[in-house]
Amino acid sequence: MYISNVETAKQAPSLKFVTLADQHLGTDGALTLLWWSWKNGALIPGFAEYTPKERKAIAIRLFETDMVPGILQHPEYGSAYESAIVRRGEATKAQAEERLSLLAVRQRKLDQPAAIHAVLDEGVLHRPIGGPIVMTKQLSHLERLSERPNVLLQVAPYRLAEDRPLSHAVTLLTLPNRTMVGYTETLQRGYLEQDAETVAGWAGKYDRLQVDALSRADSLAVIREVRKELETHG
Structure with missing residues (x-):
């Protein structure tokens, strides 16, 4: 029935x-x-427009200033973040669980041939979301992900300071027809940007960021160093 x-x-x-x-x-x-x-009541307005594009993308470029991007999150890291939102009264437990379910679906992208390039501000590595134990697991997860041939991780070091080309988190998706769309968020909502000229401007800044960030090997060394520090003193 x-x-x-x-x-x-x-x-x-x-x-x-x-x-x-x-x-x-x-x-x-x-x-x-x-x-x-x-x-999509559990999602920030605008995000539901983004997820179908992400699923189709053949390449994903991410820049994050505050936390590990969802697609790269360890389950306990994502759960800790959502639990905090519930504690603050900004979402119900059911909404948090729904978002975590969606995140698990989105993370299947890691097992597809799509190229994923993420540049993380160095501060992301030092913000212990979930506490030292959970953060250690997250950093170890990043180390494992970096071993995948389709995943490229870089760290934007503190020393870039005001010369860091991007000041807000940005996602760039390359679709099968080779067009590119962008996504970013404010506190109130998410925005899927499809204007070619605007997205090209974002992509230019991302290219500059990629050049200025630490190399793949140096980035992995920094992630590993922060993780060992947490294991020793966390």
Whole structure:
């Protein structure tokens, strides 16, 4: 009866139902993302427009100033962040759990051939979200991810100071037709930017940031050093 009601649009599907349908049909999270586009009350406005683009992207470039980007988060790191939002009364426990479920679907992108390039401000490595133990796991997770051939991690060191080309977190997606879109957020909402000239300007700043950031090897060394410091003194 439940399945019949869903098929005839008499009853809205639950997230659990959609997740099981994804698994049974082998659609690799596509149905879950469509569900989120329809029911996005737990998401910041604008983010539901971004997730389908992310799923299709053949290349993802990320810059983050405050925390590890969602797609690269260790489960305990993401859970600690969401728990804090619930404690502050800014979301319900159910909303937090829904966002973590979506995050798990998005992270399947790591197992696809898409190229993922992330530049992290050095401060991201030192902000102990979840405490020293969780942060140690997160840094170890970044070390493991950096070993994947499709993942490139760089650190933007403190010494860039005012010369850091980007001051806000930015995501650039290259789509299968080679067009590029951008995404960024304010406190109130997210913005999917599709204007070619604007996105090209963001991409130019990202290219400069990539050049100014530490090399892949030096970035990994910094991540490992911070992790060892936490293990010793955290």
